[in-house]
Amino acid sequence: MAARSSQQAVEKRRLILDAAVRVFAREGFNGARVSDIAEEAEIAYGLVYHYFRSKDEILDTIFLERWNVMLEAIKAVRAQPISAREQLRAVASFIVESYRRDPDVMKVIVVEVTRAANSFGRAHLAQIREAYDGIAAIVEAGQSSGELRDTVTPAFAAMAFYGAIEQVLTGWIFEVLPGAPEDVDQAKAFVIDTICGGLDAR
Amino acid sequence: MAARSSQQAVEKRRLILDAAVRVFAREGFNGARVSDIAEEAEIAYGLVYHYFRSKDEILDTIFLERWNVMLEAIKAVRAQPISAREQLRAVASFIVESYRRDPDVMKVIVVEVTRAANSFGRAHLAQIREAYDGIAAIVEAGQSSGELRDTVTPAFAAMAFYGAIEQVLTGWIFEVLPGAPEDVDQAKAFVIDTICGGLDAR
Amino acid sequence: MAARSSQQAVEKRRLILDAAVRVFAREGFNGARVSDIAEEAEIAYGLVYHYFRSKDEILDTIFLERWNVMLEAIKAVRAQPISAREQLRAVASFIVESYRRDPDVMKVIVVEVTRAANSFGRAHLAQIREAYDGIAAIVEAGQSSGELRDTVTPAFAAMAFYGAIEQVLTGWIFEVLPGAPEDVDQAKAFVIDTICGGLDAR
Amino acid sequence: MAARSSQQAVEKRRLILDAAVRVFAREGFNGARVSDIAEEAEIAYGLVYHYFRSKDEILDTIFLERWNVMLEAIKAVRAQPISAREQLRAVASFIVESYRRDPDVMKVIVVEVTRAANSFGRAHLAQIREAYDGIAAIVEAGQSSGELRDTVTPAFAAMAFYGAIEQVLTGWIFEVLPGAPEDVDQAKAFVIDTICGGLDAR
């Protein structure tokens, strides 16, 4: 019975988180009311406070849940015995696939967290930085092995790489870039081609 | 006399805008109260509303003022008889210099506008897009002349390029990238080196 | 349980409406603050907005609630098989009794709505007109049957009739007419005597 | 020169009052801003405060100016050696003509003053009452001479009489009564016919 109700509690929590994602994606964090989330989840809105301490905590949870998956993915990629370029491709692919699978979550993360220098971005800076550092580590290893040029610092290269990807997501979010499935597929190749190969003709 | 008071009015407007930039940079748009702006500008509360219709209009003005300068700069760059790579370098340089000269304004634009898909970003989408299009046009011309590879679409390359730069600004804003003057100088070269030259060793 | 809390909700709404009537009667609609209403109702400020969308909606509700009762009363009077004079007496009696029973509500309606040509009066014109039309219909029927003279149009007679009554209420509100219970009783007869019988000696 | 500028001052004051009448009629007293009045008068809005102490004083002036003319008119009518019925007709005629000549002023008086039991109406109660008393005096004299029936008190008859007229103005203001010139003419006869003759057939 405890297991049963605990299981229900988990599901209800999930229900709220998923509803919050849709509402935050639609209205933005500031534009969203807790009552909107409750309505979207079809629950009484006092219940939200049984599962979360505050509206902030909901976004924190949404972000951390997904971001930790990404951190794990980056870690896994780094452990693979493949070239730096392949590792970067794998990371780009993971992020792009994350968007394809659940665009709302990525929209919320990109729009409400990773640039929110005075609120959530600052609060989760350590986590965000961990991703940058992981990418930088890939670049650094590539530079050490001679696979990548060492004219730019790894940290800088990591920012350029991550920024390029996030901007592509932003382009989809704003609908200024074509976001059909084949475009999303192509984007993975494009990002690597641009960042690794460079725009210059050889 | 009319000139005098008109001049004063312009200056007071400027005073408010400059104060608002500092406050928005410090607290974020949502965290900033109109009274904070008035206090920062050392004027009476109500005077803000003598010069601006609303808090939103203040941010709109801050954004458009600076963004239009950038659009002009991009236009001017495109008119120059230099290579695509040089044009991209000029654009990157302009944006990075803008940050160096007035980091608060760029922080506000990057943090509160260009990714704010449910508020100001959406409202100014046409302006934002104009910048992307200008960059894409540079890439397209470079591809036509054979200077740049045409394996990625100009629109895509423009997003990657702009995203890389904006992420560097973000890195400075969050202080995860070294932002000393020499780093800022170096960043210009790095961005071009990364995006044009690519990370791959030759 | 649902019935219980629903019932409570209804009662609280009533509590707010009744408090608002007292406050509007005392301070006028414009002079009344929402906080005055909350204080008068002995509830928290924000609860007013749980039950009503705005301060305007409170007055709308107060007006419509009572006015619809009056429209029903006029309709009922018109259905009675009595002379036009008796019908007019019944209408006058109903209005005067409404005032006697709840002078604050009538004060609010007369002072804040029925002459407020740029706000509530205009907003509720259709409802207000319906009352005029009902009275005019009584006059018209009386004229058709020969009971009343047809030297004035029914619409005009209705306005004179209604205006005479409302002015008597105004006299009580301003305390320029004696408003003791016996005066109120007498007023019913007086209105009919004046409007139907005329001031002229026979 | 003093005369000249004093004359100008008088004219400017008039300009403001006339503009205020139009604005109050259009927006209502509460909806009108002092700046609206200045704009309508085509003057700088600080100037309003050279001629009037406050927004309230403007309405006070508008009211008193016209109301005193009416009090004078009623006094003059009472001095005439004509029947009570003729005197009442003259009063009704005066009010109706006042509306015809300047509907905005009468609209402002009727809408913003004579029923405003918590603001201007209360403030000008003495003046308002003087008009009622004048009319009551006419009725009383008519009753003494046997011309009018004495079944109702003069004060009550005065209220019915005045209320009927004001309601007709209200009908024109709300456009629920036909207000063409011939209707306005007819109204004078109608009011007297209704109040003095009564609605009853003989």
Add this chain to the structure above:
DNA sequence: CATGAATGAGAATTCATTCAT
């Protein structure tokens, strides 16, 4: 007299959070 910038007290409304049931 004339101007309109400057002031600041108010007031409505919102909404995250709490809590009694």
Add this chain to the structure above:
DNA sequence: CATGAATGAATTCTCATTCAT
């Protein structure tokens, strides 16, 4: 667990009035 009524702090915007020029 669930409900949604209750709370009240916070904030934007308005606008009458003052005042320096």
